[in-house]
Amino acid sequence: MKSLTKSRKTFAAQVRKHRQAKNWRLEDLAQATGLSISYLSAMENGRANISLDNADAIAGALGVALAVLLIDYEQEK
DSSP states (O other): OOOOOHHHHHHHHHHHHHHHHTTOOHHHHHHHHOOOHHHHHHHHTTOSOOOHHHHHHHHHHHTSOGGGGGOOHHHHO
16 A cells, blocks of 8 residues: 555544544535545544645635645644
8 A cells, every 4th residue: 555645644544633623523524525424533543635626625624725635733842
């Protein structure tokens, strides 16, 4: 299996963090984006390569700019 890129790992972690901050389950995010639960689960676990359109839909549903989901805040500390 191809190793997980830093960007994909950061995106997945940020999506999970923002989703959980809203007290949303994957089902809630799926409903808000029109994406499947299995796809979102795979994305959050680094098994799905995400398109820019899907990333934008996720950011919009979470109420954040797409760029926010690509910033590794842990690295900046």
